[in-house]
Amino acid sequence: MQGVSRTSLDEVIRRLDDILPSANTATLGHELFEVVALLEQEHSLRRWLADPAGSPDSKSALVSDLLEAKVSPATLLVANDVVRARWSASRDLVDAAEQAAVFATIAEHGSAQQLEGVEDELFRFGRIVAGQPELRVALTADGVPIEHKRTLVENLLSGKVGAATLALITEAATRPRGRTLEQGLDHFSQLVAERAKHYIAVVRTAVPMSEAQQSRLQAALTRTYGRDIHLNIEIAPEVVGGLSIRVGDEVIDGTIAGRIAEIRRRLAG
Template sequence: MGAVGRVYAGALFSVAEEAGKVGEIKEQLSLVRDAVKKSAAFRDFLYHPGIKRQDKKRIISDVFSGILDPEMMNFFNLVIDEGRQYFLDDIYREYMEYYRRYRAYRIARVTTAVELTSDEEEDLKTRLEKIFGRKVVVEKEVDPAIIGGMVVRIGFQVIDGSIRSRLEELRAMMEG
């Protein structure tokens, strides 16, 4: 992860902790990040070099008024003033790392070909907590391209139990 994301996330986390809003700021940062990721129009507006920073801040203030806490709005304005809006995804990831340490849990990013049932999710969570010796939060993603099975990412560790990877291994063995 980038140094820019770490610096800005650290500053935001400090402000959030001081205000007693660590969880609220996490949710609001997630909301902003999702808006940037999911809306090409919003992303184009935010990244456009021809739009003045003041205009961006004014429009963002209008759009997010009543949704974002003052601390988050001030942070968003700072990011725009400094021209760091391109790093919002890095800032989000780093903030989540601060938050994870703050809450002392691990995040398991689980990719499956089909949606997990609540029983399957709970069983997976229990197994991962046993393996890692601490609370685990499961973030789910569905990707039919893995065909079946699942891929679990926790930090830098990857457990790839997908059918796609097994087929690729089999193909490599047959060609090799």
């Protein structure tokens, strides 16, 4: 988000932080995801709520009428904060509600170390899905009922990951918002990292890295980006040698496979 939407998002999250200590955060996260689903489904409502010419009081009154009997007071407060704010685009309004939902879902994980645990669980599940095409199809195929996908995720992961991770994976699988499953997991991981005030570096390497090598790489990336870095290591024999590192949208490709591909592109050009 940029401009007025960025300012509005910061204010929504600031007010969310005031609410979290007294809220049932698991319920708040779940209900905010339901609000996101409603806004995704009702296009006219979303556009009207995001229209900068509309009255904030009118928007708040409508949302209160729609939600008051269905959600907790904390959820209603956050939803009202979202719709009263100014947004550059209707999608920004929904993205803000989604970010609030994620932050509420992970609120019980107060330390950076605990949040890293959520990131690791999301990353590992992404690797599992990538390695099991039949599972991926079961979780992403059109026409499969949401409840079936929800039950499948529950049966696969209950007791194996934390409640926050289970909630986020379920959301990514059942209501993707136009993202692939992998993109949804990555998006939620990035939001968790933002909450932990660090960046995620996805490192692809042909062979496992020692703890010393990981520490050196982590320190180098922290110096480069000026922010703490959390490493997600993926063993990928196809890279042949070297490392491929992705931090956000930036990719540093130092693999042999990457260099060969670059030579081939130059020759073809």
